[in-house]
Amino acid sequence: MFDKQRYGRLKWACRRGMLELDVLFMPFAETGFLELSEEKQEAFERLLTFDDPDLYAWFMGHQECKDQEMSDMIEHILSRVKV
Template sequence: MANLSQLRWQCRRGTLELDLMLMRYLEASYEGASPDEQTWFVELLTLEDNVLMPLLMGEQQAEIESLRFIVKKIRSVSPS
C-alpha cells in the first residue's frame, strides 16, 4: 500500500474538481480497496491533468480496463 501522506499530495492537482474527486475517493475508499484497486488508483495519479480531467468528468473513456474501473469507482464516491 502506498503511503497515504504521499497519495494526499499526489491528489492535489491543478483544478479544484480533480482535487475533490481524488481526495473523496482516497478518504472514503482507498484503504478498504483491494490491492489491485489501490494499484490502479496510484497508476491513475500518474496521468497528466489534461488526460485525467476528461476521464473523471465522463467526457472520455480510458482505453485500459483497470483505469475504466477505478474512474468509475472515483465517480461513484463523488456527488454529481
C-alpha cells in the first residue's frame, strides 16, 4: 500500500530530466495513479526506476519495451494522455 511518504517519493521520482517525460508522468501521478490496483501501482513505481533515455524511446515509440508489464503500463499512460 502506498502511504503518504511513499506516494511523495513516487511523485518526486516523476520529476525527470526530460520535459517530454515530465508532461507524461506528473499528471499521471496526480490523476491516474491512485485509480490503479496495488499491483499496477507497483508496476508504475518500477517503471520510474528505468533510465530516461530508455523511457523516452519507449514512450515515443522509437523502441519496443521487452518487459510486458512495463509495456502494458506505458500503453495505459499513453492512453490517458491522448485526447
